[in-house]
């Protein structure tokens with residue numbers, strides 16, 4: 280048998296000495312990702328000035344996540360997360376990671392998610408009641424729907440409503456995403472002396488205080504009350520993990536779960552507002568399947584059009600738009616040789632918009648998730664893959680389908696003329712919000 284020898288990764292633009300392509304990249308990271316893919320293909324090296332290999336080739340993604348995960352570590356870039364998330368579920372490597380996953384996994388069982396989705400129903404109702412008082416007004420719906428995620432995840436994970444006014448959790452989580460991203464990819468704010476950088480440092484300290492305060496209060500009051508809810512907090516408190524590890528996992532779960540799900544919800548409603556024909560299909564489905572009732576596990580399963588709209592929004596706007604690994608030994612990914620020690624950045628955003636793997640990739644067309652079309656299994660990976668697959672996937676999807684169905688049943692959103700811009704930190708978010716008017720359907 281003959282094998283084709285592996286060739287090296289395509290060489291991307293070198294940019295300037297020391298800075299590499301940083302100036303161009305940071306003007307529009309998402310756009311730059313697509314341009315690199317278009318010009319150099321699914322595996323290209325980039326100097327930012329940290330060198331990494333941008334991967335948007337499904338075969339290579341598959342090799343990293345499923346084929347040879349033992350050859351990967353979370354790597355250098357994930358170290359930028361440790362300030363907020365500590366050494367927990369997201370940042371640890373195997374074998375230290377495994378016991379953490381085992382401890383919290385039962386908090387994501389189907390039974391638990393059924394109960395947690397009731398929180399999503401309650402959280403969505405609060406937001407919809409607020410919208411009912413805003414007839415004719417333009418408002419930022421992305422900020423509002425973030426509260427649906429925050430409240431649902433807070434209740435699901437630690438039994439607390441984190442959307443309460445005055446707590447500032449959403450803002451603290453958004454700052455955390457910015458700080459982690461800055462540390463991860465560039466580190467420039469960390470290198471500047473504090474006096475040049477006071478606003479950033481002040482925000483960073485404040486957000487740490489809010490998030491640590493939430494976790495500390497949750498642990499203390501649960502221990503004092505002795506009430507068991509079967510949530511992640513209970514499982515962690517009952518485990519052998521030490522106090523620091525418990526806090527790290529709670530901060531990780533909260534930060535990994537709230538922002539991501541809130542952004543996904545905002546992007547789905549945005550796409551439905553832009554595509555009236557799809558929105559009408561979702562309306563017809565929710566009217567038929569739900570009537571006036573709240574979604575249940577059984578009816579959620581029937582909401583296939585709604586679910587496909589969520590899937591398609593996650594394709595076009597994957598909240599975790601890229602994530603890294605470092606290779607330990609040399610490996611061959613999709614026919615390209617990658618030296619040990621390299622950082623690979625798996626780009627969900629680039630892969631999901633690759634013309635090689637998707638027909639009409641820029642179009643919002645949820646039917647592609649229902650028509651049985653085949654594609655490479657890693658052409659779509661908004662929740663990652665392999666053993667490090669997102670632990671909150673089913674909870675996020677139940678929350679999203681619930682909130683999208685309830686919102687679409689009651690309101691038609693019309694986008695205002697304010698442009699929607701894409702911001703990219705750890706998550707991909709509408710940086711100036713999404714301004715709409717909401718009209719009741721009946």
Ligand code: HEM
Nearest residue numbers: 368369535536539540543599602661662663667669671675
């Ligand atoms: C739409 C919402 C979400 C998206 C798009 C998303 C995306 C992802 C992705 C891509 C990964 C893999 C990262 C990697 O392999 O390096 C991941 C991991 C993770 N996610 Fe999510 N996530 C979402 C919601 C949630 C929720 C609701 C929670 C918790 C309540 C959560 C908790 C985690 C944790 C703890 C990990 C690390 C798992 C491990 O390594 O064992 N995520 N997520």
